Amino acid sequence: MASSVQQPWLLLIVLLPAVAANPIFDENYAPTWGADGYHLVDQGTEVRITMDRNSGAGFGSKLSYGSGFFHMRIKIPGGYTAGVVTAYYLSSDPDSGNHDEVDFEFLGNVDGKPITLQTNVFVNGHGDREQRLGLWFDPAADFHDYRILWNPYQLVVFVDEVPIRVMRNMTGRVPEYEFPAKRMRLRASMWDGSGWATDGGRTKIDWNRAPFTAAFRGFGVDACANTSATPCGSPDLWWNARRYRRLSAQQRAAYENVKNTYMNYDYCTDKDRFANGNVPPECSYD
Ligand SMILES: *[C@@H]1O[C@H](CO)[C@@H](O)[C@H](O)[C@H]1NC(C)=O
Numbered sequence: 001m002a003s004s005v006q007q008p009w010l011l012l013i014v015l016l017p018a019v020a021a022n023p024i025f026d027e028n029y030a031p032t033w034g035a036d037g038y039h040l041v042d043q044g045t046e047v048r049i050t051m052d053r054n055s056g057a058g059f060g061s062k063l064s065y066g067s068g069f070f071h072m073r074i075k076i077p078g079g080y081t082a083g084v085v086t087a088y089y090l091s092s093d094p095d096s097g098n099h100d101e102v103d104f105e106f107l108g109n110v111d112g113k114p115i116t117l118q119t120n121v122f123v124n125g126h127g128d129r130e131q132r133l134g135l136w137f138d139p140a141a142d143f144h145d146y147r148i149l150w151n152p153y154q155l156v157v158f159v160d161e162v163p164i165r166v167m168r169n170m171t172g173r174v175p176e177y178e179f180p181a182k183r184m185r186l187r188a189s190m191w192d193g194s195g196w197a198t199d200g201g202r203t204k205i206d207w208n209r210a211p212f213t214a215a216f217r218g219f220g221v222d223a224c225a226n227t228s229a230t231p232c233g234s235p236d237l238w239w240n241a242r243r244y245r246r247l248s249a250q251q252r253a254a255y256e257n258v259k260n261t262y263m264n265y266d267y268c269t270d271k272d273r274f275a276n277g278n279v280p281p282e283c284s285y286d
């Protein structure tokens with residue numbers, strides 16, 4: 001039974017809906033920058049983006065969304081990737097000065113050292129909500145599922161079937177509570193994070209190891225687009241249904257295990273960072 005204590009997510013596999021097979025990139029996505037560093041393969045069902053000394057690359061969804069169960073299958077660059085940041089995120093207009101955003105950021109590392117996954121949430125341009133964990137697998141060895149459930153009740157970030165981050169929507173019930181509310185687009189990119197990503201910025205990109213390549217699959221979007229006639233909070237949208245409003249007992253156990261075993265930084269416990277040690281209100285409700 002020891003292994004089921006260590007890996008309670010083995011029980012979770014049936015709880016998330018299966019992701020639709022192989023939609024092509026062009027249906028829902030388009031390149032946003034770095035056209036030289038972007039290649040479609042497998043009849044457009046996989047995109048590879050590369051970064052070298054001259055350019056990174058990124059792509060984004062054509063539409064923006066107001067709720068959904070977002071997902072992407074990602075294989076990040078392997079080998080020496082110190083300073084290389086591979087990101088998959090939801091964001092409203094990043095230049096607006098008051099944008100909302102939910103991030104996955106894979107922080108590259110030197111050969112043989114573990115990749116850190118950082119997540120963050122911005123509301124009204126205000127972030128400072130980093131959490132970091134060491135993954136229980138090598139994200140450069142194969143594709144894994146990365147998902148974001150965002151509905152009127154909660155925001156949950158998943159790695160495969162495992163919830164690794166939870167933010168409940170207590171807007172209107174708890175003073176000064178912040179929860180992403182703006183329509184957001186899905187985006188993915190790779191860029192040079194030498195200034196901070198690896199060993200706090202002490203280990204830089206080695207351009208002699210370039211190009212760095214990340215691969216993405218799973219371009220179907222289960223979400224409420226800005227073109228939808230159905231209101232994005234409607235219970236008729238499956239990701240807003242009762243079973244997606246709270247974690248199940250099994251999901252909660254898996255989440256607690258991640259926090260206890262794999263999370264190595266959590267802004268909610270970093271009291272020194274906040275005036276008078278007051279961590280933001282969402283930390284009391286996850
Ligand atoms: C939907 O969102 C996309 C991306 O932000 C935008 O280009 C488009 O004009 C929007 N369409 C409608 C109908 O609002």
Ligand SMILES: *[C@@H]1O[C@H](CO)[C@@H](O)[C@H](O)[C@H]1NC(C)=O
Pocket residue numbers: 151152153169170171172179180181233
């Ligand atoms: C969060 O909850 C408030 C209060 O119930 C609601 O008005 C708002 O639409 C919710 N946010 C999202 C993104 O659904």
